[in-house]
Amino acid sequence: MQKICIQREDFDPQAEADALTAGRTDVGAVVTFTGLCRDEGGVLAILELEHYPGMAEKELERIAQEARSRWPVQGVVLLHRFGKIAPGERIVMVAVSALHRSEAFCAAEFLMDFLKTNAPFWKRQHLGDGTSGGWVEAKSADDAAAERWTT
Amino acid sequence: MKAVYFAWVRERVGKADEEIAPPDSVVTVGDLLAWLGQQGEEYEHAFGNAKVIRVAIDQTHVKHDTPISGAREIAFFPPMTGG
Numbered sequence: 496m497q498k499i500c501i502q503r504e505d506f507d508p509q510a511e512a513d514a515l516t517a518g519r520t521d522v523g524a525v526v527t528f529t530g531l532c533r534d535e536g537g538v539l540a541i542l543e544l545e546h547y548p549g550m551a552e553k554e555l556e557r558i559a560q561e562a563r564s565r566w567p568v569q570g571v572v573l574l575h576r577f578g579k580i581a582p583g584e585r586i587v588m589v590a591v592s593a594l595h596r597s598e599a600f601c602a603a604e605f606l607m608d609f610l611k612t613n614a615p616f617w618k619r620q621h622l623g624d625g626t627s628g629g630w631v632e633a634k635s636a637d638d639a640a641a642e643r644w645t646t
Numbered sequence: 647m648k649a650v651y652f653a654w655v656r657e658r659v660g661k662a663d664e665e666i667a668p669p670d671s672v673v674t675v676g677d678l679l680a681w682l683g684q685q686g687e688e689y690e691h692a693f694g695n696a697k698v699i700r701v702a703i704d705q706t707h708v709k710h711d712t713p714i715s716g717a718r719e720i721a722f723f724p725p726m727t728g729g
Contacts, residue, residue, distance in 0.1 A: 530729055544728070545652060545653055546728070547650075547652055547702070547705070547721060547723070549705055550702055550705035550706075550721065553705050553706075554705075554707075575728060575729075586729070587728070587729050607729060610728060610729050611726070611727075611728060611729035612725075612726060613707065613726065614726060614728045614729075615652065615702070615721075615723060615726055615728075616726055616727065616728025616729070617652060617653035617723065617724065617726065617727050617728070618727045618728070619653070630653055630654050630724065630727070631727045632725075632727070633724070633725035633726065633727050637729075
């Protein structure tokens with residue numbers, strides 16, 4: 496089972512996770528991660544997410560294939576929203592099902608690390624005082640997180 | 647070939663996409679970034695610090711030493727900040 500979706504609308508993490516086990520009795524572990532929009536200490540009003548339509552889907556497919564080549568996972572869910580997102584709302588979800596917890600944890604973390612550095616999405620902040628907080632800068636910590644899987 | 651721009655590259659260039667026709671001397675992605683940077687003030691602003699720009703050819707990430715021959719769509723954008 497594999498579901499990759501880039502959408503404007505919100506999603507239901509429990510329903511997405513349940514779909515990984517529906518009608519199956521061979522799944523031993525489901526790991527889910529949900530990324531939320533922070534208010535950054537109360538100053539953020541809206542986060543605006545731009546993406547590269549077409550490539551964003553392809554890149555998530557490539558990242559999912561890479562995870563499957565590294566760990567024997569059963570199912571993968573990758574969901575990412577675009578457009579305007581308010582503090583407290585969901586942005587991204589990764590879910591992995593597998594026979595055992597270890598490969599599910601590893602694959603989920605790998606998927607999230609590579610999604611952050613390789614999937615063509617960009618965040619721009621709009622602040623509560625009506626000004627633009629500008630484009631969010633990429634963090635070297637995110638590069639380092641992805642890099643550790645290559646060594 | 648079609649050039650597409652995202653995030654602050656798009657804002658600085660002032661358009662989301664356009665047809666470009668670089669000269670034959672432009673062989674690699676790096677050559678193309680340098681050439682684009684010379685196409686006017688807004689391009690200089692967008693591509694002046696070329697080493698930070700990420701590039702995708704036909705929707706696949708490429709490095710700056712990749713040849714551009716055969717590219718149909720070439721995208722330019724800042725480091726990604728999704729997730």
